[in-house]
Amino acid sequence: MIVMTKDTMEIVREQDVVPFRNRVREFSTKIGMSVVNQTKLITAASELVRNMLKYANGGKVILEIISNNAKTGVRLTFADQGPGIPDLSLAMKDGYSTGRSLGLGLPGAKRLVNEFDLKSQPGQGTTVTVIHWKHGR
Amino acid sequence: MQNQLSDAGLRDDLMTNDELLRQSEEMLDALLRAIATGNFDDIYATEYETITDTLRDISITRARQGFSPRETAQYVLSLKKAVVEVLEQERSDDYITLYKESTSINTLLDNLSIVTFETFIKGREEVILRQTDEISEISTPVIRVWNGILALPIIGTLDSARTQVVMENLLQEIVNTGSNIAILDISGVPAVDSLVAQHLIKTVSATRLMGAECIISGIRAEIAQTIVHLGIDLSNIKTKATLASALQLAFSMTNVEVRRIDKNVGLRGTR
Numbered sequence: 001m002i003v004m005t006k007d008t009m010e011i012v013r014e015q016d017v018v019p020f021r022n023r024v025r026e027f028s029t030k031i032g033m034s035v036v037n038q039t040k041l042i043t044a045a046s047e048l049v050r051n052m053l054k055y056a057n058g059g060k061v062i063l064e065i066i067s068n069n070a071k072t073g074v075r076l077t078f079a080d081q082g083p084g085i086p087d088l089s090l091a092m093k094d095g096y097s098t099g100r101s102l103g104l105g106l107p108g109a110k111r112l113v114n115e116f117d118l119k120s121q122p123g124q125g126t127t128v129t130v131i132h133w134k135h136g137r
Numbered sequence: 138m139q140n141q142l143s144d145a146g147l148r149d150d151l152m153t154n155d156e157l158l159r160q161s162e163e164m165l166d167a168l169l170r171a172i173a174t175g176n177f178d179d180i181y182a183t184e185y186e187t188i189t190d191t192l193r194d195i196s197i198t199r200a201r202q203g204f205s206p207r208e209t210a211q212y213v214l215s216l217k218k219a220v221v222e223v224l225e226q227e228r229s230d231d232y233i234t235l236y237k238e239s240t241s242i243n244t245l246l247d248n249l250s251i252v253t254f255e256t257f258i259k260g261r262e263e264v265i266l267r268q269t270d271e272i273s274e275i276s277t278p279v280i281r282v283w284n285g286i287l288a289l290p291i292i293g294t295l296d297s298a299r300t301q302v303v304m305e306n307l308l309q310e311i312v313n314t315g316s317n318i319a320i321l322d323i324s325g326v327p328a329v330d331s332l333v334a335q336h337l338i339k340t341v342s343a344t345r346l347m348g349a350e351c352i353i354s355g356i357r358a359e360i361a362q363t364i365v366h367l368g369i370d371l372s373n374i375k376t377k378a379t380l381a382s383a384l385q386l387a388f389s390m391t392n393v394e395v396r397r398i399d400k401n402v403g404l405r406g407t408r
Contacts, residue, residue: 040362
């Protein structure tokens with residue numbers, strides 16, 4: 001796997017969400033992703049970045065354009081120093097929320113992207129990595 | 138020192154129009170009075186009040202007029218050159234005094250230029266704040282498209298604060314016009330995530346509580362796919378792809394029919 005472009009963004013306020021989404025759009029346009037796939041990735045990114053703001057008071061996102069053999073894609077890594085998730089399988093369940101929201105953020109984001117990885121330790125923060133390939137598969 | 142500063146040579150710097158000339162004169166007079174007290178360090182002392190006030194005034198006006206920060210700072214800094222030139226002429230025999238005096242006048246003018254910076258930035262920030270207010274005010278119009286039908290084009294991201302404004306405007310307008318159908322058009326919303334969807338659902342519920350029906354229009358193909366993948370259930374809300382089809386639905390719900398009148402038929406009849 002080769003990293004072609006890399007950028008880091010700090011997310012600390014709700015106002016950072018829109019510029020971040022635009023940056024994700026820029027990255028996915030650069031590799032020629034279709035509008036549907038772009039929207040999927042941007043929506044997933046939006047869900048994850050909102051989680052980060054809501055539960056961990058913000059964090060850091062690494063945006064990368066990666067290449068794997070003939071495939072090109074965008075990889076986003078969301079890292080925060082928040083309270084962490086005590087029960088991962090419960091957090092991935094549709095409709096489960098500790099924050100009075102729809103409870104679709106994490107499971108929804110997983111369905112929207114090609115690869116989804118969630119690592120969390122209570123008290124150690126949470127890291128979510130998602131990859132969406134140019135052709136959506 | 139006082140006499141040196143009042144030299145006419147100072148007023149050549151960049152000022153062309155009468156108002157600026159008057160402002161500069163005012164400021165120079167204030168500066169001379171302040172310097173006369175022998176205070177060169179503390180610009181927050183009372184003797185500098187007039188001059189910092191004048192400077193703030195000038196900076197704010199310039200920020201509003203759209204001057205660049207460089208031009209505004211130059212206003213004070215240009216004084217430096219003029220003062221040092223005068224000092225040079227008068228103290229050409231005494232280098233130590235020349236050095237000391239130019240150092241203290243430099244420090245003083247640097248401090249004053251910092252005041253212009255601070256005020257300039259504050260002036261610009263005020264402009265930004267005012268624009269933010271204006272944007273949030275104009276961005277949520279409620280349009281009465283037909284008797285009893287309201288339309289609400291939502292443009293931009295729908296966050297919590299925005300939803301509150303949208304909901305308030307919509308509910309108020311429903312009361313004011315006695316409308317029973319509201320069309321929320323989300324063509325201008327770039328991304329619909331679960332938070333935006335939740336806000337939409339809340340708005341629809343509130344509208345229903347008021348006895349009005351809500352139609353969401355402007356759902357683009359990619360947004361529809363995303364909503365399905367996210368698992369958001371909008372099945373009990375009436376949704377349409379375009380504002381036109383939403384309006385058509387609203388017409389049929391209120392038993393209104395829009396027909397094309399064939400004018401040619403009428404003309405033939407009169408002939």
